[in-house]
Each structure stands twice: as C-alpha cells, then as structure tokens.
Amino acid sequence: MEKALSTLGRTNENKFFFFLATYGLALATQGDPMARLNDPSVQPDFVQAYLKGVLPFSELDPETLAGLAAHCRVDFRPKGELIMDQGKTVLDAVHLVQKGGVRVFFREPDGTTTLLDYRGEKGFVGVASVFQGTPAEFSVETVEDTFFITIAREAFVALVAARPEAAGFFLRGFSENYLAKVFEELRFRREAGSRGGALYARPVGQTVRRSVVDTPMGVSLRRAARIMEEERVGSILIRDASGAAMGVVTDRDLRRAVALGVSVDAPVETMMSVPVESIEGSESNFEALARMMSRGIHHLAVTDQGRVSGVISSHDILLEQGVSPMTLYRRILDAREFDALYSLSGKLPLVVRALLDEGATSRDLNRLLTIMSDAILRKVLELLHRAYGPTPVPYCWLVLGGEGRGERNLASDQDNALIFEDREDEIILRAADIFFTALTKKAVEHLARCGLPRCPGGLMADNPALRLSLAGWTGRFAALTAEHRPEEVARHAACFDFRAGHGQASLALALRERVTALARDRDFLARLAEPCLEADAPLSFFRNFLVEQDGAHQNALDLKRRGIAVFVDFARVLALKHTVPETGTLPRLTRLAEMGVLPVDLAREARDSFAFLTQLRLSRQLARSEAGQAPDHFIDPAALTDLERRMLKDSFGLVRRMQDFLKMVLKEGPRPGAGE
Template sequence: MQPEHHEFLDFLRRHPPFDQLPDDSLEQAVSTLDVAYFKAGTPILDFGAPVDALYIIRSGAVEVLRRSGELYNRLSEGGIFGEFGLLRAGKVRFPVRALEDTLVYLLPAAEFLRLFEQHDYFADFVEVEDRTRLRQAVARREDANDLLSAPVQSLLHRAPLLVAPDTAAQAVALQMSAEVVSAALVVDGASGRMQGIVTDRDIRDRLVCEGLAYDSPVTAIMTPDPICADSDQLVFEAMLTMLKANVHHLPVMRKNQPQGVVELADIIRHESQNSLFLVNSIHRQQSAEELAALLPDVQACFQRMVNEDANSHMIGTALAVIGRSFKQRLLELAEERLGPPPVPYCFVALGSMARDDQTLVTDQDNAMILDDSFEPALHDGYFSRLAAFVSDGLNQCGYPYCSGGIMATNPEWRKRLSDWRLTFTQWIEQPTPQFLLNSSVFFDLNGVWGELRWAEDLYDMIVSKAGQHPRFLACMARNAVLRTPPLGFFKDFVMETDGRHSNSINIKRRGTAPLNDLIRVHALAVGSTSLNAFSRLHDVIDAGILPPGRGQDLRDALEFIAMVRIRHQALDLDTGQEPDNNVEPENLSEFERKHLKDAFQILSNAQKFLTYRYTPNRAG
C-alpha cells in the first residue's frame, strides 16, 4: 500500500459510513481515491451537471444548496456530498460551493456503487436524508423492546367472566372459584355496558368482613366504573395505568366491549425493569429515612431500563411514577404526623414529573391548591408544616430543593383554587417576562394527592384560555427559541465555556428543554390537553399545523436527544460519578455524534418555524 493510502485509510476509518466497512473492502475503496482542492467561494457541483464521484471532505467546509439557492446544509471534515446525484441518474440534485479552502477525496462512481450494493450500513447511510436516517436509528431502538411493542391484548389468555348486576354475591364467588379467576366483570345484559368489577378482595372486604347477606346483589360489593385499558394499548401503558391508580385488575376493552382482565401478576411476569416492585416498596416504608434508603434501588431500576433498551418515554414515565410515589408516601406520613388537613387540598407536581419525562437528574417543582374555604390565619400553619415535611423528605430521597423556590414551602405557591384561576388568567392575558417564565413551569402540572380533579380543571382552563390569546402564544414562542441547539456555523458542537462543565454540552438546556418548550406552544395552540411531549406531538400532528413530516421529525429528535442524556447519566453511575446533564463529546460514539447533529438541526429548523407561525399577525 502506498504511503498516502495509509493516510486515506486512517481518515476514513474515523468517519461514517466508512467506519463500519470491513478492512478488505475499505482498502479496495482507498486504492481508487483521488484528491481535489477548491478555493473558498468557488462552486464544486452545479445543479443538473454530471456527477461521477462521491465527495468526502478532508478539510475545510462547504455549503449544500437547494436548486432555488436556499441553504440546505453545511458540511465540514468527514462530511460527504454528491451521493444523491450518484443514486439518481448521475445528475447533481444539490449544488455545492466551498465556504473556505477545501480539500476533498473523490470516490469514483463505480466504487461507490460497489459499496452501496455490498454493504447495507453504507447503503442505509447514503440513501436517506438526515431526518430519515435519524428515524431509522430511533426505530431500531423501539423494535428492540418487547414492552414497547407488545399490545396489552397479548396478555389475555381467556375470555372474561361476565355476571349480571342482579347476580347474588355468593353466586359470583362460586363462579370465580369454579373458573379459577380472581375477578368478574358486572355487565348489563340489555345494554352490554360494563357497570363494574368485583375481585377476591371485594368479596373478602365488602361482603364477608362487612357481614353482608350472601344473597346481596353483586352491585353492593363491586367497584363501579373501573379504570380500563384499550386492547391496542401497550403493555407498558397498562402497567403505568395500574401503578398510577393503584389497582390490581385492569379490564381490557375493544369498542366498549370487555375482552378480558389483566391482573397485576400478568404485568409483573411481563415487566422486566422491576419498577413495580420499587413502587410497592415505597408505599411500605414508615419514615422519610426509610424512603431515602431506597435511592440505590431507584438508580438500579434506571440502569436496568437503560441496559434493556427501554426508550425515553418508558424510562421518563417510570421515573415520574416513582417520584410521584415518593411524594404520595411522604404526604401520607405527613398527615399521620400532623393529623387530617383542616380544609381539602391538592398537592401538585410540576415540570418533568407532570410530563412523565423524568430522569435521575431532577429537582422538586411542586405547588399546592387549597380549598376556597382556606383562611391563612387559621389554616396556613398546618399546610406550611406539611409542605416542609414533604419537601425535606424529597430532598433526602434524591430530589433536591428547587433553586428557584418553586415549591409548596413557598407561600406564593400555596393558593386557593379560585386564586390559581385568577393567577393563570393574569399570566395569559398579561404575558410579562416573569409571567412567561412562570408559565413555562406551571403550565405542565399534574395532581398527585388530594383533590386531583382540581389540577385537571386548572389545566383544562389553561388550555382553553391560551388558545384564545394569540399574543400569549406569540410571546411563549419567542421565549421558546431563546435556548438554541449547540450547533455552530459548520454544524460542529458548541461547548459550554464556563464552570466545571466547560467543553461539554448541557443536553437538557440545549436539547430536551427547548424541544419541550416549542412542543408546549404548539400543543396549547391546538387545544391539546396532553402533558407528555410525545402525546402532545400526536395531537399537534393530528391538528395539521406542521409541514408534512415535521411532527415525526420532532418526535425522532426528542427521542434521540433524550436517550443520549439518559445514557450519559447511566454511564456516570457506572463510573461512580454524580449523574448530570452535561455530555462530553469525547464520550459520544461516531454514531451518536452524527445523529445528535441531525437531531439538533431538526430542533433548529423547528424553532425557525415556531417563530414564523406565532408572529403576532399569524398566531392563532
């Protein structure tokens, strides 16, 4: 091999799609390479001109343009261009010009086509555009996980036991025993509507222990209108429904007709991350100190999910359920210590816990909704102590105090329900900078304890009012583009430059947070009542306000950036470091570097569209 070929070989081995080629094939390709040089500002490829080689940038930078002259992409060292023309009649589809003095390697068309035909990875890489390539990377992760892809109906192995509302309770118990099931569904024979569910526990607690007559109708001991799952829901979603509602039996429905009942044991057999066991353990602890001792279990649960290829939605939702469970148990313990509350209240989770996208690195954002009969002089002492107990306990359990004071311990965030309505109305109708900042936190809210319907009612009010105020949406859109993705002029990563995290990328501040911000604006505009970003995107796509394909692009970008963040935190745990949101580029594989740049470019384009759509004369 000639000396320059060694240099060619070393260079190509560091850059996709050549980095995955076997040595013999790569060496053959290297033997065909030629070299060309272009001065800054000169054209390299003109639209419609013949193209007979793949261009590989050795040094310098180029601009790839659309035929209209609009910028399509910028490429630097390791970038390739000309592939679209080679795959389509040998004519240039995207003109290219040198931004600076540029040295390129030329891979002849015949050798390019040989690699394309013989190596799937090479073909996949060059055949699709950045956003499609990113979609394939995300899809491969999803396909690898059974929890994500299996529908809940796959857990059903028999038809449900159906009983009429007037059936005697003892007769239902005998049927359950005979058919060896632990639950029966109470269905009205005339309408076919399911009225309730009765379980072994109901027979024990509501029939035997209460001393009811055994011939009492089953409606006397059933749970009316139970929480259900649709048959096409995923196993993981059914698991989370059971966790959130603390139920052991989940009727499965198709077109309002019962198909079967999933039991907790079915989910446990299917569930591989053991988050169910952890949540169950949380609710058995008797003090904040005992709860804090479970932190290693939380970390182990997180690592198992990452190692078993769970996606970001699964991990974020599971950790949010775990976080809510800590709050719920602490609130139970607080009420045991302080006595029953003097007036009804709702404890609210904000931010990532409300959106079901929590990771290990999080703080506590929470607030309290109080009944309108609340009188500060009479009642606030109780709620102040309760909030302090919960907040201190969360800090012990690995959820640090919010540095911005967005906690129920702050009297500003303990309000009557009517006062919250007035506050949110003011924020929407008078969008000052501080109100907009508050909105970006408080407009992701979810009740975790107490009068949960109050949180739902408040969120419904937020969605209704926000969609009626174009100026508010325009202001939120301007705020949503303040945090830009960390891409430089040549699509290189822009690093943090201060503090102990210099020369790293804050993947939350520059990635997942701005994505959540812009998705929230679109969701409010279309009246989506969803909280999770992926669910919001589904609603936004259905509303048709995005250019074709861009909603799916955003979903892929969010998934990939979130998983880089999650894997980095798992790596920190593996190496004995404190997990954080700062990713060092040297810890990224070439695969991650490439697709992370693709994802950040999608975010950048989405921010530009957001600014355009919600200008004051267009918003709404």
C-alpha cells in the same frame, strides 16, 4: 524519452540504504503472534468494511454491500480545494469522507459566505447534487487533506432505488426505522444483564397464557371460588346472560367478602368490580402496567377486537420480569414512614434500568417516573396529614415544569406550587396560611430526601409567593402575561406547565381555564418565545467535537439547554397560543398537528427528536447514576455512536426549522375568528 522512463525503476543506487529505510520499521513491527493466516485472497475488502460502519450502508446485506463497494473509488483532495462550487459543479459521484474534513458553505448574492456545516469522517458530500443531477446548491471545500471514498452516481442511484430504507435515510431528515435503531442501541449499550426480550414492548395479548376463566352471573361466591381454585387463577370473569363481560372477581374481592361477612352462597356479582377495566391485546405490557398503576388495580381484562380473550394480572407481567416497577409502586403506596419512602425512592434508577433493558422507550420511562413521583408526592402529603391533620381549606398541590409535563428525568429538581380555594374569612385564611406554611416546608424537605433536590430558582410551594388562592393565582398569571422583563417571563415559563399533583384537582382545572384565556396574548407569547428563538443549536459535529455557529469547538453538550428545552419551549408557546390544554411536550405536539396549526411533518420530526433527546439523556443519566455519579444533563460528543451523532445533528437542524416556523406564526397574531 521512452528510454528515460524505462530506466526509471531500474537504478540501483543506495539500494541498501533505501532498503533499511523502507523496511526497517516494518520489520520491527511485524512480530504480532496473534496475526491470522495471511492469505491475500481472504483479505477483507477495506471499502466494504468501511461502508459497513457508515449509515445507512451498515443496514445492507453483505452481498449488496459488496456490490456497492465494487463501484467505489478512493479520491484524494488536498486542503483548501473546492470539491463543489455552488451553482456550477455537478458531481458524478457521492463523496464520503474517509479521512480529513470539509466545510460546507453558502455564497450569498453580496459575496459573503455563510457557514452551513462541517463534515468529518463518515460524512456525505454531494448527495443532493448526485440525486438530482443538478448543480450544487452550496459549496464544499476541504479544510484538511482529505481522502474520499466515492460512489459512482449510477451505483448510488440504483441502490437508493432498490432500497427504500436507504432512500429514506437520504431523502428524509428522520426515519422512524433509525429512531427505533437508536433506541435499541441505547438500550443495549450496557450489555451485561440484558436479556433482550423487549418484554415491556411486547403486546399484552402475548403475555396472556391462559384462556379466560369465566362464569355466568348468578352462581354463588363459593362456586366461583372453587372454579378459581381448580383453574389456579386469581380472578374470574363474570358474564351476563348474553355472554358479555360484566365484571371481574379477584382474590382480593373474596378476601373482602370474608372480612365483610358476606355469605358464601351470595351471588358472585355482589362482590364483582365493574366495569371491567380492559386493555386491547395489541397494547404493550407496559401500557397494561401503567393502566393498573394509575387505577390502583391488579387485573385487566385483555380484549381481542373488543371481545374479552383473557385476564392479565400485574403478577403475570412481573413474573416474567424480575425487577418490578409494580412492586416498587406498591411498596411506595404501603409505606408507613418517611425513612422507607426515602429508600424506596432510591430504587427508581434500578427500575428505570430494568425497563430500559426490556424495551421501554423514553415516553414510557418518563411516564413511569412521573407515576412514581406522583405516588411519592401523594405519600409524602398523606403522611404529613397524618401528623398535621386535615387542611383548613381545600387545596391542590401543583407540580410544575418537567413534572407538570410528565417528563421527569433522573436529574429533575422540584418545581411545585400550591393553590387553595378562595375564601373571604380572615380567620380561616390565617389558619390556612399557618397550616400551608408548615405543610409545604416539610413536604419540600421530604421530597428533597426522596431524590428531588430543591429548585435553585425557588419555584417551590414553600415559597409564599407560590402559595396562593385561585383568585391569587389568576392575578399572578395575569401579571406574568403582562410582564415585560423577558428574564422574568423566562424564569416563570415552567409555571405554565402546571398540573394537579395531589388534592383538589378541580382547582388546577379552573386555573388552567383562566390561564388559557390569559396566555393567548400576542405580545406575551412573543416574549415567552424568546428563549426558544434565541437558542443556538450547535452547528454540527466535526470529529468528536461540536461545532458552534462561529466555528469554535466544544466537547460537552448541555442536552437540556441546547436541545430538550428548545422543544419544550416551542411546544409550550404554540400550545398556549392555540389553547391546547395538554401540558406534556409530546401530547402538545400531537394535538397541535391534529388541529392543523402545526405541519404534520414538523410535528412528527419534533416528536421524534424530542423522544430521542430525552432517551439519550435518560440513558446517560442512568449510566452516571450506576457509576455513582450525580446524573446531569451533559453528554460528551466523543462518547456518541455514529447513529446517535447523526440523530443529534438532525435534531440541531430541526431546531432552526422550528424557530423559523415559530417566528412566522408569531408574526401572524391571533387567528381571526378564534376569539373567546
């Protein structure tokens, strides 16, 4: 027997033929002139190189990675082999798919199986079983010939024990660190033009360069102006006798003083703005800009634990920035004709890009887009009033849907409505109808030319059905909450996210109060929840495809319908149920968690997922818009990075948990003792 074996490698028949067959192709392909010096001692360890491309190992330093790679092996399992048998197998190594794929399924007590997941390259198998040392809770079977990189249990457990970030990755669905990393990845996807300073995320305290220039109250305007001139600043802080900041005087106030003929000897406090709008130094530059924009001011006092430590102007922030949202905002406010407004609206993607490059997250960007579109709306109505005169009846322009939630994106269309004060007088009502018909028709047209296309569903103020008095709207919502056709409820769900866009905000508030009371109806909420409960999140990714519940593949994902909308619906139903007045999805989730009606973990994960999905959508829309294509809600799974894919997968997983929670909550009915 030994003899037979020992001659195994020694036969030389057909040697030349084999030689050609074996090496012929290799000879033909080895002419690469760019090849580096081929020293086997510097051959990069392929296992290490492979791990480097897999989360969370990609975060490890080379030394730790090399140590881990030393404990790896390569295993091969042919197609159709059971790697893990539910309730039986205890794996002694974590398996990472190098090539091939597996299917994860659950065997029900009745013998049927439920498909849980497909995992392709870079997918993990057996983490839980290895961690706990207990038999697998489900089964895993290869669906292709599959090569695994296996990591021995001891090495894996030791790594996770030593590296909290890796532990977090495996133990929690979401880790904020990775969320931050995804955002970073999205931001730097477009390498060119990015200066990478994350300026907008930087604390405003770091942008303030000078110490505060101040003066006690009582000095003359002339004296104050001279100090400002000497210090070359555009604002001066006025302190009272105790040294506390009382107010601020800016260049603009001095101009006003001259225009009004105020004596230069008058005390400085006659022209100061009070109170001092301030911002804590630890807040972001973005927050400072947003605050200035929403208050229509250009200076903020920067405080350090409550004490004023400096003054920052929009100019200070913009100087460091280049592409300026503040400038765009100001020019929108200064626009005197519609043409200017149209072209300014077209610049929005540029500003979004600049902010994205500088470190703004989707929450900031949605807010910015919302502030901008509110400004555009105000401007449109203002210009129209200039042509049509004042309204016969006080009204409020309502923004609904995404705009109402403060979640505008680049592919948003118009969702708006109009509410006016209740009046008895027929004549006034008819005048109002004529006025609003003309106003809304024009306003919708102009908004469309400002980059907000008409709503295909007709949810717009030029639709007479959406132009009602307070009483009319109350009746409308009452009918809607009693509506039994689910498609009607679904079609009008966006109406429940209304918010005052322009005009008499008290009308919107009054309506909100009434809607809040109406929408708590248990049966209505059940109908409203239907789209969210019926949404089928894709199961997983396999290679570059999405895997649907039935195992079918799809290569385009509607981020809005399959992801974002589910979160929006979820937050809306719960917010209405618990009379949360906020309309934004993130504020709603935060509030629900604070009230103790939504588990903190679920709320946090939902917020993270939602922020990720909207950020992903915005960055894709931006890329399309920059390529001259119309922004939409679709993404190609093949274009996702490993990290994004994982985040998406986690988001899909979360959808099912949210649905389960919602189902449970809706069964409970109104909470006892929570009556009106």
